[in-house]
Amino acid sequence: MTDPISDFLTRLRNASKAGQSQCVAPHSKMKESLATILKAEGFVRDVTTGTDERGHKTLVVALKYVDNTPVITGLKRESTPGRRVYFSYTDLPRVLNGLGMAIVSTSKGLMKDQDARRNKLGGELVCTVW
Known part of the structure; x- marks a missing residue:
């Protein structure tokens, strides 16, 4: 993967458009700080870290909706x-x-x-x- 930040933003965009309750992505410090900024500004509900079945650290972002409409209407790298x-x-x-x-x-x-x-x-x- 040549651009992990773009991959993270695409995962958020796709999960939001599909109406998913959460989005899971590989963890990095930059992605975590980006997600915490989105949480502080009210674009997502919650940000937590976890591990997958192979033991790799993951970032779990709970998406936010208002009347079944995603709060994030656009993300652009x-x-x-x-x-x-x-x-x-x-x-x-x-x-x-x-x-x-x-x-x-x-x-x-x-x-x-x-x-x-x-x-x-x-x-x-x-x-x-x-």
């Missing part, structure tokens, strides 16, 4: 392994004029675009969520 996208804090894009959010990888870790602007930190634009 912005920076890919073949094309990295970097922004300074003044140039960070607004997603749906502030209704969505962008997740930025900064020197202080992953954070949403509002926190990056507040802390005057730029970095790699990982994905956008709305």
Whole structure:
């Protein structure tokens, strides 16, 4: 697998569209911090870690629905392994004029675009969520 973050976002997108209650993905620190940001912003219900039958660590994300409609209506991977996208804090894009959010990888870790602007930190634009 060349892009595990894109794989994780695709798993979330597909599980959400299919009406699944949870999504299971291989664990990594970056995926876990991305999922905790989504939980803090109310896009998912819960994030836990577990193990599969072979003993590998997994990340279990409980998806959130309102009236059987998924809260996550869109996920887009912005920076890919073949094309990295970097922004300074003044140039960070607004997603749906502030209704969505962008997740930025900064020197202080992953954070949403509002926190990056507040802390005057730029970095790699990982994905956008709305």
